[in-house]
Amino acid sequence: MKPLFHPRVDDLDLSTILHACADPTRLRLLADINTEPGKTCGTFETELSKSTLSAHFKVLRESGLIRQEPGPGNSRLNWPRTAEVQMRFPDVISAILKSVTR
Amino acid sequence: MKPLFHPRVDDLDLSTILHACADPTRLRLLADINTEPGKTCGTFETELSKSTLSAHFKVLRESGLIRQEPGPGNSRLNWPRTAEVQMRFPDVISAILKSVTR
DNA sequence: CCAAGTGTTCGTGAATTGACGAATACACGA
DNA sequence: TCGTGTATTCGTCAATTCACGAACACTTGG
Numbered sequence: 185m186k187p188l189f190h191p192r193v194d195d196l197d198l199s200t201i202l203h204a205c206a207d208p209t210r211l212r213l214l215a216d217i218n219t220e221p222g223k224t225c226g227t228f229e230t231e232l233s234k235s236t237l238s239a240h241f242k243v244l245r246e247s248g249l250i251r252q253e254p255g256p257g258n259s260r261l262n263w264p265r266t267a268e269v270q271m272r273f274p275d276v277i278s279a280i281l282k283s284v285t286r
Numbered sequence: 287m288k289p290l291f292h293p294r295v296d297d298l299d300l301s302t303i304l305h306a307c308a309d310p311t312r313l314r315l316l317a318d319i320n321t322e323p324g325k326t327c328g329t330f331e332t333e334l335s336k337s338t339l340s341a342h343f344k345v346l347r348e349s350g351l352i353r354q355e356p357g358p359g360n361s362r363l364n365w366p367r368t369a370e371v372q373m374r375f376p377d378v379i380s381a382i383l384k385s386v387t388r
Numbered sequence: 389c390c391a392a393g394t395g396t397t398c399g400t401g402a403a404t405t406g407a408c409g410a411a412t413a414c415a416c417g418a
Numbered sequence: 419t420c421g422t423g424t425a426t427t428c429g430t431c432a433a434t435t436c437a438c439g440a441a442c443a444c445t446t447g448g
Binding site for chain 2: 198199202203205206207208211272273274275276278279280282283284
């Protein structure tokens with residue numbers, strides 16, 4: 185599996201991050217990844233098609249909110265980058281995640 | 287001056303709020319309103335046209351982030367609703383505002 | 389080697405966004 | 419009442435977003 189692009193902490197942008205969080209689907213995904221780190225892309229509850237979901241993961245990853253690393257088979261493991269993001273923007277992500285209704 | 291629509295605290299939506307914050311221009315406006323509450327719409331530093339600015343204020347207002355009340359003449363005074371928003375989504379707005387680079 | 393499983397990419401289309409200028413609405417002072 | 423200042427609304431336009439299915443890429447098990 186090809187490794188994917190991930191922005192460095194220094195390159196994180198607040199507006200980009202907020203935009204990534206602003207979509208209900210992505211916010212749900214992000215929350216799930218934080219509750220259950222290492223989940224594989226196919227294990228999320230959703231009605232959406234695979235391609236749509238893949239696009240959402242891409243937005244999350246490119247914003248710096250998650251890390252996607254090669255997993256077993258052709259899968260990808262999804263990890264939160266919350267700790268890293270907090271270094272740049274303290275409390276933002278944690279506050280948002282706390283407000284997400286399950 | 288007509289009073290404008292403002293959502294009740296109970297009707298605030300996290301995604302809507304994050305979307306409102308996700309635009310750099312709006313984030314700038316929001317930060318300015320919080321630093322200097324009661325500012326009038328025309329007193330913001332910007333290159334944008336009146337109509338564009340007005341649209342941004344509308345997004346902020348309808349998301350619940352600011353209150354726009356009639357001011358002297360035909361002006362509108364802009365107030366933060368940060369305290370109200372915090373009741374629904376604790377720390378979210380304050381954390382975002384702290385991360386805004388001046 | 390082949391089939392099954394897992395994701396990504398591409399092309400498409402509908403809807404939304406963000407920008408603008410022109411027109412409009414409203415309040416106030418002269 | 420007539421300008422002037424302030425802000426909203428409207429119509430338009432280009433660009434972006436979000437959704438989908440089809441096609442492709444890659445790994446692994448049989």
